[in-house]
Amino acid sequence: MTLHPDLLSLLCNPFTGEPLKQDGDSLTGTASGARFPIRAGIPVILPPRQPLRTRFYRRFYDLAAALYDPVVRAGGQIGVNHEERLRREVIAALEISPGARVLETAIGSALNAPHLPPNIQHFGLDLSWGMLGRARRNLAAWGRAAHLVQADGAFIPLHTAAFDLVLHLGGLQFYADPFRGVSEMARVLKPGGRAILLDEAAAARRLLRRMPAHRDYAPDLPTAAASMTRLVPFTITEFESRLLPGGLFYMLSFTKPENL
Ligand SMILES: C[S@@+](CC[C@H](N)C(=O)[O-])C[C@H]1O[C@@H](n2cnc3c(N)ncnc32)[C@H](O)[C@@H]1O
Known part of the structure; x- marks a missing residue:
């Protein structure tokens, strides 16, 4: 093909x-x-040797793929999470321009796709083949199109300065190297492009605690939102990190400077 x-x-x-x-x-x-x-x-562009954490979550999500959508849906129905509303509101607030090139890192089963405008170029990568299979099925059922790639978000197999927007929801906590994951998001953005990253607040604290440099040299992790700003590459000067209403999720956003 x-x-x-x-x-x-x-x-x-x-x-x-x-x-x-x-x-x-x-x-x-x-x-x-x-x-x-x-x-x-679907191109499969994975590192030849993967850290234990990456191999574990790749397998985990391959096994969990069939259950992922029903579990997210059930969580919404019993009020444990409000992901559907969160996706809708966050994406609507982005005011994505027609024709924009949008990359979703850790796209999962593509649950954000119905909330994205239809007239964009949508790309998605994920570590798990099982989740990409679900994404493909969902996209076809919803009449949406996205270019899918199996890859580790810490090694994005896409050219530098290619995307207007990078969107990420809920995968960073599983990355073996979240620092690399965020700097890869910055690398693939066009100058002036934006990255929007949402993940669980509780996971944000755990994520930095398992990074030796932070545990040993910067143990003062004031809040989840503040913690996440430490992942932003130093070349990025315009960024914001805040806890979303309800306190379950943080949102980190940044803009790549025009001169980078
Ligand atoms: C909680 S799901 C979120 C999926 C999707 N973003 C959503 O909003 O429903 C986490 C996803 O992160 C993916 N993932 C975990 N580690 C990854 C990595 N290193 N690179 C890319 N994707 C990863 C998993 O395969 C899974 O699809």
Whole structure:
């Protein structure tokens, strides 16, 4: 299956930065000759060796994929979470322009897709093949389109300065290296582009505690929202982090400077 040119033109080897070209059912690095498979039309561009945490959550979400949507839906029905409303309100507030190129890192089963405007270029990556399978099924059922890639969000296989918006909901806590994950989001943004990141507030504190440099040298983690600003690369000067009403989620947003 030939990859869509909009996707192929943006794909790169995240370990070398080189562009990739399609050779039948695989992608080849134009300089190194490194090969990555294309599985059922989805590029699989994963690091050759993955940390234990990454392997664990990849397997976990492969197993949990079938249950993910029903569990999220049930949580909404019994009032444990209000994710549906949160998705709708946060995405509506972004006022995404027609034609914008939007990347979702850790897209999961694509539950944000129905809230995004239909006239955008939507790209999504996820670590779990099972979740991407659900995403594909959901997108088809909703009549939506997105270019999907199986990848680790800490090694985004997409070119630098390619996206107007990077959206992330609920995956960062599972990353082996959340610092790298956030700096990769910044890298793929166009100058002036925005990143919006939402995750559980309780997870934000745990996330920094397991990063040795923070545990040992900066143990004062005042609040979840403040903690998250420590993940923002120092080249980013415009950012905001706050707890959302209800206190369950924080939202970190930043804009890539025009001169980067
Ligand atoms: C709680 S789900 C959130 C999914 C989706 N963003 C949503 O809003 O429903 C967490 C997702 O993060 C993905 N994930 C975990 N670690 C990841 C990583 N290192 N890179 C990319 N995705 C990852 C999982 O596979 C899973 O789909």
